Amino acid sequence: MKPEAPGLVRAIGRFDLTAGVVNGVVGAGIFGAPAAVAALVGPFGPLAALAAAAGILTVVLCFAEVGSRFDSSGGPYLYTHAAFGRHVGFAVGWLHVWTRLLSAAAILNVFVAYLAPLVPWTATGTGRASAMTLVVALVTAVNVRGIRIAAWTVDAFTIAKLAPLALLIAVGLPHVSRDTLAAQQVADPQWTDAVLLMVFAFGGFESAVIAASETRDPRGHTAFALLTALGVVTVVYALVQLVVVGVMPGAAAVDTPVAAALAVVAGKLGALLGSVAALVSAYGWFLGFAMMTPRILFAMGERGEMPSPLARVHSAYRTPHVAVILNSAAALALALYGSFAGAASLSVVTRLGIFALTCAALPALRFKRPDERPQFRVRGGTAVAAAGVLFCGWLLATRSLAQLWPLAAILAGGLLVRWLTARLGRGRLDQP
Numbered sequence: 041m042k043p044e045a046p047g048l049v050r051a052i053g054r055f056d057l058t059a060g061v062v063n064g065v066v067g068a069g070i071f072g073a074p075a076a077v078a079a080l081v082g083p084f085g086p087l088a089a090l091a092a093a094a095g096i097l098t099v100v101l102c103f104a105e106v107g108s109r110f111d112s113s114g115g116p117y118l119y120t121h122a123a124f125g126r127h128v129g130f131a132v133g134w135l136h137v138w139t140r141l142l143s144a145a146a147i148l149n150v151f152v153a154y155l156a157p158l159v160p161w162t163a164t165g166t167g168r169a170s171a172m173t174l175v176v177a178l179v180t181a182v183n184v185r186g187i188r189i190a191a192w193t194v195d196a197f198t199i200a201k202l203a204p205l206a207l208l209i210a211v212g213l214p215h216v217s218r219d220t221l222a223a224q225q226v227a228d229p230q231w232t233d234a235v236l237l238m239v240f241a242f243g244g245f246e247s248a249v250i251a252a253s254e255t256r257d258p259r260g261h262t263a264f265a266l267l268t269a270l271g272v273v274t275v276v277y278a279l280v281q282l283v284v285v286g287v288m289p290g291a292a293a294v295d296t297p298v299a300a301a302l303a304v305v306a307g308k309l310g311a312l313l314g315s316v317a318a319l320v321s322a323y324g325w326f327l328g329f330a331m332m333t334p335r336i337l338f339a340m341g342e343r344g345e346m347p348s349p350l351a352r353v354h355s356a357y358r359t360p361h362v363a364v365i366l367n368s369a370a371a372l373a374l375a376l377y378g379s380f381a382g383a384a385s386l387s388v389v390t391r392l393g394i395f396a397l398t399c400a401a402l403p404a405l406r407f408k409r410p411d412e413r414p415q416f417r418v419r420g421g422t423a424v425a426a427a428g429v430l431f432c433g434w435l436l437a438t439r440s441l442a443q444l445w446p447l448a449a450i451l452a453g454g455l456l457v458r459w460l461t462a463r464l465g466r467g468r469l470d471q472p
Contacts, residue, residue: 041400048093054261057248061269063328064244066201070277071298072150073241074284079292081236082222085281088231092238093274099430100245100270101418102399104263107249108416111258111404114339115250115332116398119186121343123401123408130345132397133336134454135390140247140333142368144326144388145374148172151322154296154315172375175323177328183356184361201324202276208298209279216286224285224292236438240464241277243391244325245269246398250332263416299365329371334363345458389439389447392432399428 077085105151106119114121116136120130152171154162162171249262249268284301285291294300306313341350354361385438402418402425418424 042142050200054257054264055263056187056438056457058064058268058334060332061245061248062272062329063198063266063324064248064332065242065269065273066198066205066276066321068326070205070241071154071296071314073237073277074301075292075297076138076237076279076293077234078224078285078297079226080237081229081291082226082229083426084229085234085285088234089232089238089274089278089281091268092235092242093277094466095235095431096239096242098424099399100266101424102402102421102428103246103249104416105414105421106157106267106398106401106405107266107415109260109412114336115444116394118396119401119405123404126345130340130458131451131454132394133340133345134178136247136394136448136452136459137333137336137367139387139390140329140336141371141374142390143244144333144371146207146387147322147329148175148324148371148375149372151171151175151319151326154318154322158319167247169376172372175326176330176368176372176387179323179327180364183364184359185335185357193364198324201321202272202316203304204313205276205298206278206319207285207303207313208305209276211310212283212287212301212331215305216283216350220289221286222374223289223361226292232438236435238277239435240388240391242270242273243388246391247332247395248328250335259415270291271462278426301340326371330364332369334360334367336364337367345461346377347461347464389436390450392436392439396432396436399425399432 047368062137071226074085077088080342081088093127103116105113106123107428108119110122112118112132117129117133120132152162152168155171159171160166161167245266247267249258249393260275282296284297287304288297288301291297296318300312302310302314341348341352341363342453350360350363350366351364403422405412407420
């Protein structure tokens with residue numbers, strides 16, 4: 041008799057999942073966004089953060105209800121697969137993978153940029169490649185070894201990345217000056233661009249719910265983790281923005297606003313702490329990426345929409361090791377041959393499509409499964425879902441047509457991979 045294949049282990053608790061959401065959202069962006077937002081709306085950056093949070097709340101509420109219906113890996117891929125069928129589900133899964141890969145490439149470039157002043161050798165071509173490869177190798181090893189180790193490490197890095205931001209808030213708030221705020225005024229505030237920038241800084245929560253197969257109680261914990269994390273991130277973003285524009289004159293012209301603000305309130309040690317915090321935040325984000333994104337590939341491999349080796353589980357560590365290694369290798373390649381700006385701009389478009397379709401999945405699943413009772417139900421869910429779709433549509437309308445060509449190429453590549461998988465006899469595309 042053939043031995044039963046090893047399965048994934050449920051080791052992610054409520055705190056782990058909440059930390060994973062916070063870690064997925066608070067990446068390196070918060071260490072650069074305050075200056076860019078200050079250039080757009082001056083001292084009103086905290087209001088831009090709150091406005092973005094209000095808009096993204098509609099999307100998070102949809103994720104909370106839809107996610108509470110499932111206990112298998114896949115996240116938005118699984119949700120839209122169930123709501124709209126395999127074709128839409130595959131497109132969302134494929135886009136989600138590429139969103140995460142492009143975001144990872146951007147974060148790796150940010151990591152090296154912050155590391156270079158501390159370790160000048162990493163500014164060279166060889167040093168840059170070596171630093172990126174070492175980071176990827178470390179997080180890959182952690183995630184292959186086991187979900188428990190990976191989850192504990194994400195917990196630690198989430199606390200480590202929030203600590204310096206909390207320090208900046210605690211030490212900086214008493215130094216906020218009305219005169220400094222007044223000096224940040226801009227002649228022509230660009231509210232739409234500022235809100236858009238902050239909305240993108242809130243992205244990443246959609247990937248923290250992917251590993252439901254390894255969460256102890258995904259139906260019960262998903263909504264709690266998403267909403268708690270959104271509350272924490274909103275407070276941190278708004279207060280960091282306030283401190284930066286309130287203590288540091290000319291905040292819009294600073295490349296490293298968090299480190300510069302810490303230097304104002306805590307001297308050279310504060311500046312060093314800010315730089316180290318950016319590195320910790322970027323590394324922690326990549327660690328979460330290497331834990332969650334392979335679970336999309338794993339879920340697609342299980343359904344036969346991607347090559348079957350991606351659905352393999354390590355016999356000893358009980359992790360999707362093939363998916364983990366392939367995911368890390370792809371991210372490293374994109375980072376080595378790409379740039380932060382290019383990778384980040386394309387990931388924006390793919391992410392908005394995922395948000396909109398997941399919001400639309402809420403009323404679709406209510407209609408298709410009228411007898412099913414999710415553990416979290418949004419009041420006025422259909423209206424909230426419509427608001428989320430419209431919000432994402434508004435954001436997409438601000439993108440240029442030039443950004444749609446790479447999106448079309450990514451989708452075409454996905455269709456080719458799916459067709460080849462089925463052609464080779466490994467697909468099970470007739471599954472619901």
